[in-house]
Amino acid sequence: MNIDVEGLSWDVPGKSIVRDVTFHVGSGETVGLIGPNGSGKSSLLRCVAGLRTPTSGVVRYDSQDIRGWSARRIAQQAAFVEQSADSDSDLRVADVVALGRTPFRSPWKALDRTDQLVIDAALERLDLTELRSRDWKTLSGGERQRAHIARALAQQSWCILLDEPTNHLDIRHQLDLMDLLASTDQTILVALHDLSLAARHCDRLVLMSGGTLIADGPPDEVLTPERLRNVFGVEAHIATDPLGNLTVAYTRAGEAGNSLPHRA
């Protein structure tokens, strides 16, 4: 499924949060949304997920304007993994993942064999099979985050929108998730803070700052020291590691050479 965002703006009273943003996500592409805190990534993702109505501009799924679509119709096309993994419920892990099947079922119908197979596969992909019967309340932050991602996989939508899905994950689960997103033929739009992870696993990056789109292109074109200085206020050291992956290390602007760089 293609996603087109055209001239999208979203305002709250007295403040413009997202301003005139236009970009395209091609079918099967993995596009990373990057930018500083407060640059508008979550707000933009929520508009793309149909959870916010843009003040102006349009979101299209496969050339169709989604304005006015029901939540169910949107959910059949796009799954959304929100930023916070905190939610309280009396459900078990498998029940939470089963919620991903909701857009395809009548509410009164029991899960059928296909639903069960899809749920089992999603649990397996997110390394959660052993936790399937655990009470949701007993899970760690990273386990909850993986369960939310498994729910999105179980939704079997054409597209998955994810808001900082790695923020609670340990480094191996971060790599597993990014490999999964990069390898699926679903269309992926994912907000990330880890620039090396974004560079390594995304086909393209969309860089936001102050609610506007600053750059859109392949990681090695978007991630330039000058842009990262202007947008994040850091001195970036961009290199290729022995495995051929782009890595971004950084120091605060003005400190280059004074201390060891931090890995992004």
Ligand SMILES: Nc1ncnc2c1ncn2[C@@H]1O[C@H](COP(=O)(O)OP(=O)(O)OP(=O)(O)O)[C@@H](O)[C@H]1O
């Ligand atoms: N409903 C709202 N009312 C007022 N301001 C809002 C509202 N929603 C978002 N904002 C503001 O809009 C700006 C962009 O927020 P948003 O959550 O989209 O940023 P972000 O790029 O996702 O940030 P982060 O990296 O911290 O998650 C922030 O300054 C935020 O405080």
